[in-house]
Amino acid sequence: MVILIGSEEAINRLATAEVAFIGRLTHVTPILSVRSYPPVNHYTLKFEDELRPLKGSISTIYEFHYQQKLKQEEISGNLDQIIDMKAPHVGRLYVAILHTDDNTIKILVEINESDLSLLEQTIH
Numbered sequence: 001m002v003i004l005i006g007s008e009e010a011i012n013r014l015a016t017a018e019v020a021f022i023g024r025l026t027h028v029t030p031i032l033s034v035r036s037y038p039p040v041n042h043y044t045l046k047f048e049d050e051l052r053p054l055k056g057s058i059s060t061i062y063e064f065h066y067q068q069k070l071k072q073e074e075i076s077g078n079l080d081q082i083i084d085m086k087a088p089h090v091g092r093l094y095v096a097i098l099h100t101d102d103n104t105i106k107i108l109v110e111i112n113e114s115d116l117s118l119l120e121q122t123i124h
Contacts, residue, residue: 002086006115011118014119014123020054022116022119025045025090025093041067047094056100064098064104065105
């Protein structure tokens with residue numbers, strides 16, 4: 001799945017999430033991608049030490065795995081530009097929804113600072 005954007009997307013996805021947090025991305029490490037069409041990209045993402053839990057329990061791990069698979073309809077034009085545009089970016093704020101059994105991010109939603117209070121009010 002590609003990175004989603006906005007508080008509305010985050011609220012919709014959080015409705016069914018068991019484990020989720022808000023965090024600012026501090027480091028992105030691309031890992032060998034699977035050569036397929038559409039492409040599958042793998043990343044190790046490191047977040048700031050101050051994770052804000054939204055749902056469930058977050059361990060003291062700040063490094064997570066994330067797999068991104070573009071859907072066929074998301075590919076048009078220059079593939080390299082699309083992948084770069086959809087890649088996670090350091091310094092941005094994200095809602096991360098995790099798989100419940102490990103430290104793998106299932107869904108990543110980019111949000112703004114202005115979305116924080118709305119998200120925290122909606123969840124709590």
